[in-house]
Amino acid sequence: MLYVLKRWRETNATALSIAMRAVLVASIALGAASGVFAGNGIMLQVNDAPLKDVVNLLMQQSGANVVIADSAMLEKKITASLNDMPLEKVLDYIVKSAGVSFRKMEDGTYIIGGSFAEEPVVAKSNPPDALPPVAVEAVAPPPPKEKKIVSIKLVHSKPSELLRLIGWNGVNPMPNCEPYFPDRSNINEPPKNPGGVYLNTNDGRLYNTTKGVQIQNNQPVVPTIDPASLNPGAGRAADQYTGAGQYVEPGIRPGYPPGTQPRTTTQTTTQTQQSSQQSGNFLWPEGVDDARPFDLDNSIIVKGDEDGIEKFKKIIRMLDVPPKQVQVKAEFVEVSTTDIKNFGIDWSLQRLNESFATAFGPQGNIVVGFATGNLTAQLRTQLTSDVGRIINAPIISTINNQNAYISINTIIPYWVSIATVVGDGNIINQSTPQFINIQTHLDVLPRVNGDGTITMILRPGISDTGAQITGPDGTSIPEQRTQELMTQRRVANGETIVVGGFIRKEDSNSIQKIPVLADLPIVGSLFRTTAKKQVERELLIFITPTIIPEVGGGTVGEMPIP
Numbered sequence: 001m002l003y004v005l006k007r008w009r010e011t012n013a014t015a016l017s018i019a020m021r022a023v024l025v026a027s028i029a030l031g032a033a034s035g036v037f038a039g040n041g042i043m044l045q046v047n048d049a050p051l052k053d054v055v056n057l058l059m060q061q062s063g064a065n066v067v068i069a070d071s072a073m074l075e076k077k078i079t080a081s082l083n084d085m086p087l088e089k090v091l092d093y094i095v096k097s098a099g100v101s102f103r104k105m106e107d108g109t110y111i112i113g114g115s116f117a118e119e120p121v122v123a124k125s126n127p128p129d130a131l132p133p134v135a136v137e138a139v140a141p142p143p144p145k146e147k148k149i150v151s152i153k154l155v156h157s158k159p160s161e162l163l164r165l166i167g168w169n170g171v172n173p174m175p176n177c178e179p180y181f182p183d184r185s186n187i188n189e190p191p192k193n194p195g196g197v198y199l200n201t202n203d204g205r206l207y208n209t210t211k212g213v214q215i216q217n218n219q220p221v222v223p224t225i226d227p228a229s230l231n232p233g234a235g236r237a238a239d240q241y242t243g244a245g246q247y248v249e250p251g252i253r254p255g256y257p258p259g260t261q262p263r264t265t266t267q268t269t270t271q272t273q274q275s276s277q278q279s280g281n282f283l284w285p286e287g288v289d290d291a292r293p294f295d296l297d298n299s300i301i302v303k304g305d306e307d308g309i310e311k312f313k314k315i316i317r318m319l320d321v322p323p324k325q326v327q328v329k330a331e332f333v334e335v336s337t338t339d340i341k342n343f344g345i346d347w348s349l350q351r352l353n354e355s356f357a358t359a360f361g362p363q364g365n366i367v368v369g370f371a372t373g374n375l376t377a378q379l380r381t382q383l384t385s386d387v388g389r390i391i392n393a394p395i396i397s398t399i400n401n402q403n404a405y406i407s408i409n410t411i412i413p414y415w416v417s418i419a420t421v422v423g424d425g426n427i428i429n430q431s432t433p434q435f436i437n438i439q440t441h442l443d444v445l446p447r448v449n450g451d452g453t454i455t456m457i458l459r460p461g462i463s464d465t466g467a468q469i470t471g472p473d474g475t476s477i478p479e480q481r482t483q484e485l486m487t488q489r490r491v492a493n494g495e496t497i498v499v500g501g502f503i504r505k506e507d508s509n510s511i512q513k514i515p516v517l518a519d520l521p522i523v524g525s526l527f528r529t530t531a532k533k534q535v536e537r538e539l540l541i542f543i544t545p546t547i548i549p550e551v552g553g554g555t556v557g558e559m560p561i562p
Contacts, residue, residue, distance in 0.1 A: 042090050044082045051076050051098050055091075055112060062087050069113025074100065145305035147289065152300045152313055156322045159293035159300045166291075166315060167284035174295050285311035324400035325548040326446040326454060332391040332462060333540045391462070391539070392440045397548060400448045407441040412465060416475055436480050438463045446545055452493050454545045459486040460499065462539060483539065496544045503538045 042062070046054055052074035059066040064087060068074060076098040082090055088104065095102045095112055102112040154162065160172045287308020292301045302312055398404035415431040422428055443459040466479030491497050513519075513528030520527070 042082065042085055042087055044080055044090060044094075047079050048077045049079075050074065051078050051094065051100070054078050054080075054094060058087065058090065058094075059110075065107075065109040067109060067111045067113075069111055071113075074098075074112070076100075145287070145307070147303060147305060148309070149301065149303045150309055151294070151297070152302060152316055154298050154300065154316070154320050157320045159295050159298060162316070162319055163291055163293050163300055165283070165319060166312075168291055168293075170292070172293060172295070174293075283315055285315065288312050322550060324448040325397060326400065326448060327395065327397040327546045327548055328404065328442075328444050328446065328456070329393070329395045329544045329546075330406075330442045330444075330460065331393045331542040331544075332440060332460075333542065334391055334537055335540065336537050394440075394442060396442070396444070398444070398446065400446065402445070404444050404446075405441070407439055409440075410438040412436045412438055412478070414476075414478055416477070417473075434477075436465060436478060438465065438480075448547060449490070452547070453490050454493060454547065455488065455490045456543070456545060457486070457488045458499070458543060459484065460541050461485075489543075491543070491545055493547045494544065496542055499541045499543065503536060 042058065044054075044058070052068070052071060055066065055068070055074065058064075078094055078098060080094060080097075082093065091102055091110065091112075100112060102110055104110055285308050288302060288304035288311070289308075290303050291312070294301055300316070302309055304312070392408050394406045394408060396404045396406045413433050413435050416434050417429050418432050420428050420430055440462045441460070445457040447455045449455060461482065461484035463480060463482045466481050468476040468478055470476045485499065487499065489497055511528060511530050518524050518528035
């Protein structure tokens with residue numbers, strides 16, 4: 001009996017447990033939820049189930065303690081599918097997705113409820129041996145540096161030109177100090193001889209006169225003379241190059257970087273520094289607010305702090321150096337081609353820039369190049385003293401990389417008869433004077449090289465009159481001849497080079513006769529003499545450049561301005 005009762009109790013207890021679980025599963029099934037353990041993890045499949053029922057199912061299956069702080073927040077519907085995950089991870093996903101927070105206590109109890117909150121960030125504890133943090137005191141900005149104005153004297157350079165080289169792009173406050181030279185309006189005229197290159201100052205471009213097209217609009221590798229024509233006068237404003245041989249884009253004042261405009265005197269100091277930086281000039285030092293040239297006193301007025309002014313003066317000392325000076329002597333010697341051939345010189349175009357042959361003795365010819373300046377000088381002396389005629393021998397000096405120009409002009413008058421009809425119908429012949437300009441000129445641009453040699457760009461030219469040309473009305477007009485060439489040569493200091501190729505041919509016929517008898521037929525030739533003469537003369541140009549030695553020196557000074 002006791003055994004039967006015991007078995008009944010065990011059977012009923014088991015049935016009761018099964019029934020209770022069935023009720024719970026049935027309630028969860030209403031929300032289509034299921035959750036079982038899979039090994040050490042939880043597998044949860046719920047679909048639109050209340051969060052509270054899902055939490056109860058998880059707690060019952062896992063045996064963990066749970067406290068629900070706010071049951072109203074757990075009425076939200078949850079749909080989830082999780083496989084083989086730990087309980088804490090499942091709670092994290094399920095609870096936080098519903099906007100509810102939870103936390104785990106030290107004894108393992110989970111407290112669910114309250115609004116969602118981010119987990120506090122726990123500051124890392126310093127290791128035991130770590131030093132305590134050092135308190136950093138706020139450092140006050142340094143006081144502004146005192147500004148001052150000084151005047152820096154220059155010795156060798158022009159203030160406005162040197163200041164533009166450093167980076168200043170302002171307008172010279174003393175425009176009267178800018179050089180001005182005679183009119184160069186005919187600079188746009190192409191060369192008279194076909195071919196060549198000329199500079200058009202209207203658009204600032206170089207053109208090929210043969211094709212009439214632009215050939216260059218950039219900075220040339222080697223500074224060149226304007227091939228068109230340099231009018232009388234020379235200097236830094238008369239060409240396209242500034243103090244140190246820098247090319248200036250036509251249409252821009254010297255010293256202005258391409259793309260910049262002259263700044264007005266009302267601009268601030270910050271704008272001045274920004275303008276210098278935008279131009280890409282790295283020479284303008286920090287701490288210098290502004291600088292102005294004072295050409296009348298040959299000085300630069302600088303405003304800035306003490307450090308900036310010291311840096312500025314160092315740059316001035318570096319740039320204010322005496323430029324090399326070159327003296328160029330040109331001798332225009334005219335000799336006959338017969339005399340030249342007697343000396344063994346053949347100025348053929350093929351060998352003009354190579355060598356020439358000399359035949360001073362019966363032993364043979366000697367080929368001598370242009371580098372043999374002593375022999376050329378001796379040849380020049382003998383030609384000019386014996387058989388040559390010196391037309392002109394100008395001497396001109398200039399600064400390194402600066403154009404120099406010299407011209408010798410002779411005005412030759414001639415008269416032209418002009419028939420004029422007066423009021424009564426009579427014709428009166430009047431003689432009107434006309435003039436021919438006979439010019440001998442030399443354009444030269446010397447550059448002193450580091451090895452002491454001199455590279456020169458030369459353009460000599462000479463004009464002369466020829467035979468008289470008689471027109472249909474009997475008016476005679478003299479012929480005018482002009483010869484020019486342009487070349488570039490490298491010469492040693494004090495060496496003489498010669499440029500040839502200007503050949504002039506003169507044909508003359510003369511008749512001597514006895515009047516009346518010379519005009520008789522047959523026997524008339526016995527009483528007259530006819531002489532035909534052909535003379536070929538050649539113009540040789542001897543060029544001798546010499547570096548002028550330096551004398552004296554100077555230093556950069558400073559004068560404070562209160």
